[in-house]
Amino acid sequence: MSGRDLRAFITNYRTQDGKHLVWMRDGSVSTRCQPAEYQHLEAALQARRQESETIAQKVQKTLSAAKSSKETSLLRQHRQVWSREHLRLRTAEEMAGSDLEGFVALLGSTNELQDHGSTNELQDHGLYLERERELFKMATVEPVLQLRDDLRFRLDELLHQRLTLPPSEGLQIQQQVNLVKEQQGAVTGRLRAELLALEEEIAALGLEDCVACGSEIVPEPVPGEVLDADCPYPELKLSVLQSFHTLAESYQARQRSIAERLGGMDRYCGWSASDHLCFQWTVGQYGPDLPDRRTLYADMLLRLLPHRSRQDLMDHERAWDWQRFGQAQLRSLAQGWQRDQGELLARALVTLEEAQHAHQEELLLHLERRLQLDTCTRLRDKVQQWRAQQEEVSQLEALMAARRQEEEEKRLGRRRENEASVRSHQRDKLKEFYTRQQERRERLERRDEERLAQLRSSMEEQARRDKERVQYREETLQLRRQEREAGELQRQREQEERRTRLEALRTQVAVVAEADPERMMGETEAWRSRQKEGCEHQKPLYNINTYTDSQIVSDPRVRVEQALREAGLHQTQYARQILADILPPRAPRRDTVSAILKTEPTSGSF
Structure with missing residues (x-):
């Protein structure tokens, strides 16, 4: 161990030991100690090193324990979340299955008397999916469950009998587990390939x-x-x-x-x-x-x-x-x-x-105006026709009068001729001639009389029809005039009722007297006269504890309510919301606030 490491561990030394330490030029420490002192320092160094290693092991153990506990806590929370998600997915699957079954049953009941092709196809497809699900479960889930039950049974037997597992049997179990893992990996790969194919098909659609x-x-x-x-x-x-x-x-x-x-x-x-x-x-x-x-x-x-x-x-x-x-x-x-x-x-x-x-x-x-014009035109044509008929009648009457006068003159002439004629052989001829003339005149008169009677009858019939049409038109116009007058009277009556209601409302909200607090609360002339006359002062019957008009009007709620009432909006939801949001000029006392319906606000965490 170098001298630099010794400086890192030896921090306490006595002054009398300084003579045993010599600093070298390279920064190392040289000791002039006896062998026994070197062994003592080596033992202290080993003790310090052992203590530091123990502390490091404890720290590492604490860190690993904290990491393990954190990992365990995270896994426990993950398991809780997955259990809730699994329950939700299972519930959603059951609801979807029940909805599908109800839909198929409803479709089958509605198509009993009709074509059963679509219902049979849905039922066949549902049975096919059910068989596929059972086959998939038998091929994938059942081997894993059987292997788990087998391993648990063997483990329970070994623990109960306190035996050790032979190496050959352990190798067999390991091979079986590996085989099941390979099968599950192959199934997972096939499902992943089907998933990718299905995603590509959806993307292609x-x-x-x-x-x-x-x-x-x-x-x-x-x-x-x-x-x-x-x-x-x-x-x-x-x-x-x-x-x-x-x-x-x-x-x-x-x-x-x-x-x-x-x-x-x-x-x-x-x-x-x-x-x-x-x-x-x-x-x-x-x-x-x-x-x-x-x-x-x-x-x-x-x-x-x-x-x-x-x-x-x-x-x-x-x-x-x-x-x-x-x-x-x-x-x-x-x-x-x-x-x-x-x-x-x-x-x-x-x-x-x-x-x-x-x-x-x-x-x-x-169209109504055009109809009126057409009616006027037809009436004008009929009047002109009637005038033409009148002129024809007058001409026929004049012609008949002229013919009668001519025949009268001829008769007078024939009479004179008859009186002057003395010839007998002409009398018969004249008589025959007169007879033929008389027949002709009678025939013409009968024809003219029949034509005159026919014209008069047609004119009387037309006059009667025109009179009835004019009377019907007058009745129709009179009926329309009465309907317009009735509508006008009804409108006037409604306006009069509206003015009456408005007048009643004005009367209700009319100002009876102007507010004069000074006059109301001030001294009266009678009281002053009694004071001057030395009358005894009388106290009022009761004390007035109320607000003045200025105090009432100073409240913003009163002013807003008055403005809403003038605008006609005081009974709407907008007015209720506005009045509920306005605060009074002074906060209410604590003893007047109710705490029965108060609820603590809840805040969600993200």
Whole structure:
């Protein structure tokens, strides 16, 4: 051992021993001791070394015990978490199985009288999966359970009989255990290969893209209801479409900003798919209410992912939180877009419907005016026809009068001729001629009389019809006038009732007298007169313990309540919330505060 090591251990020495120590140029210590003194120093050095080794062993033992206890505590907490997770997974599996069985039973009951193809396929597939599960259990789980039971039985026999295991039998047991391990490794490899094949198949189907784009905004800015809706006013429909485009552009701009903040982060945050899924499942097993949650899942991740450092885990956790925050923002943005688009769609449909109703009313008004014009035109044509008939009647009557006068003149002439004619052979001819003329006149008169009677009857019938039509039109107009007058009277009556109610409300809230605290609490003239007259002073009947109007108005709750009442909002939920949040000007006394319903606030640990 060198002199430098001696300086490290020999710290206490006496002054009389200094003469035995000689410092050399190289820093070492040379002793001029007797052999007995050297042995004594060697023994002390060995004792000190043994003591330091004992202390180091104790420290190492304490550190190993602390590490072991910490490891045991972590494993116990991991087992507790896994037991809860196992119970949850088993419950979820049972619920899923019961739901599937209920769905198959319901599907079978609804399709009893129809085609049973889909039900039979589901039942056959369920039986096939059950057989596959039983075969897999027999091939993987049953050998391990049998080997465990066999080893436990042998161990119990050895412990009970206090025997030692022969080397050949131990080698056989070791070979059997190794064989089961190899079988389990082969099964695990096959399952991992099937898992990878299934993941590749899902990736080939493009389901991940569908899941990733589930929170994006639908690119269709204008719903089909608005595009297919009929609007008689093109400017109104153009403004509605512009509103939808503006809403979609605003939400798409916000979505682009969120995507830019994510910085093109992929689904697995820069890790491989297996590492990210392992990280996600492990973190999901440890609930937020678990104490030391971060330490536990970090320890489990370091065990499951030994190729990842703690800094990598922290960076990945931060990236995953940022990605979840971005996805949550995208989902909330999509929900807000759907809500705003639904509200805008409802308003747009109502506006378009009102425009359609207004256009229909305009068309009805235009049709009514056109009907009135057509009615007036028909009446005018009928009046003109009646005038033409009247003129024809007057012409026929004048013609008949002229014909009668002419015949009268001819008769007078014939009479004169008859009186002047003395020839007998012409009398017969004249008689025949007169007879033919008389028949002709009678035929013409009968024809004219029949035509006149026909015209008069048609005119009387038309006059009767026109009179009935005019009377019906007057009755219809009178009925509409009465309905308008009744509506006007009803509106006036409602306005009068509204004015009456408003007047009653004004009367209820009218100011009876202005507040004058000085006059109310001051001295009266009678009291002053009695004081002047030397009357005996009388005390009031009771003391007034109340507040003045200025003290009452100084309370902000009173002013806010008065403002809400004037605005008509004093009975709404908004007014209740506002009045509940306003504090009084001075805190209440402790003896007036109730502690019955008080509850201690609970805070969750993360």
